Amino acid sequence: MSFKQAPQLVIRITPWTMRIGISALVNAIIIIGERPYLLVKYKNKSYVLVEQNRRFVLMIANMKRYNKLFEKVVDIENIKDAIKNSSKGKLKKKDVKLVLNNIDLYVEKIRNMLINGNYNTSKYFIFNKKSGYKIRKIYELPYYPDRIIHHCIVQVLKPIWMNLFVRDTYATIPKRGIHDCVKRIKDDLMDINRTKFCLKMDIHHFYPSIDHDCLKQILRRKIKDKKLLCLIDGIIESADGIPIGNYLSQWLANIYLAYFDHYCKEILKCKYYYRYCDDIVILGDNKEKLHYICMEIRKYMVNRLNVSIKDNYQIFPIDKRGIDFLGYRFFHGYTLVRKRIVKDMKKAKSIQSKMSYYGWLCHADSYRLINKYYGNKEIQRFCKRGVSA
Numbered sequence: 001m002s003f004k005q006a007p008q009l010v011i012r013i014t015p016w017t018m019r020i021g022i023s024a025l026v027n028a029i030i031i032i033g034e035r036p037y038l039l040v041k042y043k044n045k046s047y048v049l050v051e052q053n054r055r056f057v058l059m060i061a062n063m064k065r066y067n068k069l070f071e072k073v074v075d076i077e078n079i080k081d082a083i084k085n086s087s088k089g090k091l092k093k094k095d096v097k098l099v100l101n102n103i104d105l106y107v108e109k110i111r112n113m114l115i116n117g118n119y120n121t122s123k124y125f126i127f128n129k130k131s132g133y134k135i136r137k138i139y140e141l142p143y144y145p146d147r148i149i150h151h152c153i154v155q156v157l158k159p160i161w162m163n164l165f166v167r168d169t170y171a172t173i174p175k176r177g178i179h180d181c182v183k184r185i186k187d188d189l190m191d192i193n194r195t196k197f198c199l200k201m202d203i204h205h206f207y208p209s210i211d212h213d214c215l216k217q218i219l220r221r222k223i224k225d226k227k228l229l230c231l232i233d234g235i236i237e238s239a240d241g242i243p244i245g246n247y248l249s250q251w252l253a254n255i256y257l258a259y260f261d262h263y264c265k266e267i268l269k270c271k272y273y274y275r276y277c278d279d280i281v282i283l284g285d286n287k288e289k290l291h292y293i294c295m296e297i298r299k300y301m302v303n304r305l306n307v308s309i310k311d312n313y314q315i316f317p318i319d320k321r322g323i324d325f326l327g328y329r330f331f332h333g334y335t336l337v338r339k340r341i342v343k344d345m346k347k348a349k350s351i352q353s354k355m356s357y358y359g360w361l362c363h364a365d366s367y368r369l370i371n372k373y374y375g376n377k378e379i380q381r382f383c384k385r386g387v388s389a
Contacts, residue, residue: 065220070227072156074114079107082151086143086247095143110145110152114231121238122146133340139243150248153232160222161251164258166265171277172250178326181274182335182363185323188272188283189332195272195283198323199290201313203301206278207253208241211306215242215256253277256305263300268293274325281325283318290315327360334365342369 072078083103090096099106113119124139141147165173170181189195203209216233223229235248242249242256257275264270264282270293272283280297284290298309322329322336329336337360345357354374361370 065222065224066160067224069156069223069225070114070231073152073228073231074111076107076111078152078155079110079148082148082155083107085155086147086151090143093143099144099148106144106148110148113145114149114152117230119145119149119231119234121235124239124243136244139239139245141246147247150235150246153228153248154251156228157223157251161255161258164222165254166258166261166273168265168274169254169258169261170275172254178276179363181276181326182328185274185281185325185330186335189318189330191272192332194285195332196317196319197284197287197290197315198318199280199282199284199294199313199315200323200325201280201294201297201309203278204308204310205241206307207244207249209307210242210253210256212236214304214306215252218255218259221259260300260305264293264297268296276326279325281323287315328364335363337361337364337366337369345369345373 080103083099083106087096087100091100122142122145124141127138127140128135129138130136141150162173168181168184170176170178215236216229219232220229232248235246236242236252242252254277257278261273261275264273270282270284274281282290282293284293294309294313294315301307301309318330319332322331324338327338327341329338341357341360345354345360348354348357358370358374361374
């Protein structure tokens with residue numbers, strides 16, 4: 001991105017006017033390298049707010065948006081990679097075997113389908129799945145052509161989208177899973193003075209509530225390829241909100257909140273901020289500041305994303321309750337596994353289940369639990385081999 005100073009648009013802004021006045025004009029936050037810039041709309045024109053010599057200056061910005069991406073999506077090698085990546089863990093299924101045994105034929109079919117604009121999302125197979133104490137409605141699509149096409153799209157857009165995410169956004173993103181977030185929280189809790197209180201919240205019915213028009217606008221901030229946008233729009237319109245179960249849905253849900261993450265980090269100055277899908281945790285040194293942050297986040301969600309924060313948000317002292325997040329309870333100095341996970345672990349019978357729960361215990365202060373339920377040296381050795389793998 002290059003800048004050109006807008007004539008006679010030099011303005012002085014104090015921290016107070018920045019928070020109350022200009023923040024209302026901010027349309028988006030854009031990242032260049034590792035530095036954030038505010039995109040401001042002023043007199044029906046877009047500018048970038050840049051700090052120069054203790055003054056904030058409105059600059060005309062040439063924002064980079066990506067074009068000619070559809071050609072990459074329909075590239076033969078990209079489709080072949082999508083077939084292989086989408087088949088992982090499903091090699092025994094008949095429809096997957098059929099495609100893998102005739103890769104060249106199905107590559108040509110998918111390519112022609114996309115180029116000719118004949119692709120329409122297939123009919124969903126909808127079923128309920130119990131996840132903990134929640135029952136979620138899952139939307140499942142056929143392997144061919146839908147899942148393959150979703151992988152084709154993500155493989156091309158992934159490098160572009162990855163640059164939008166802040167470091168403390170987790171879920172879906174490679175190498176940023178639950179245990180990466182756990183490690184970050186444990187390290188940040190070493191700063192005891194600035195992590196005395198916790199704000200914990202989540203979005204009400206996040207996936208079904210995602211606004212299609214708002215999502216399309218967010219996608220168009222970085223993509224201007226009309227053919228690719230038309231393809232993604234068709235997938236978005238195939239169900240209410242964003243269907244849980246689609247490979248593309250996970251990425252779209254993260255993109256929907258990507259600019260919100262930057263708003264929290266750069267505008268609200270949330271140093272200790274963590275988001276896993278729609279679950280949000282923010283740490284701070286006093287309750288008043290967290291109440292203000294909560295109020296601003298609720299406004300942002302309603303006004304800009306057309307979703308709402310649940311009314312059962314919590315602000316509490318960490319030392320008294322601990323942060324119940326991602327299956328763990330975090331305190332200053334130690335971490336415990338959530339009681340429900342321990343309860344389920346006691347019922348585990350197969351070695352695969354025991355190995356899975358051993359992985360949870362390894363990231364917490366669970367010395368006694370490990371000795372009690374994994375005292376058998378053979379089981380412990382087998383579990384360690386599985387966890388390290």
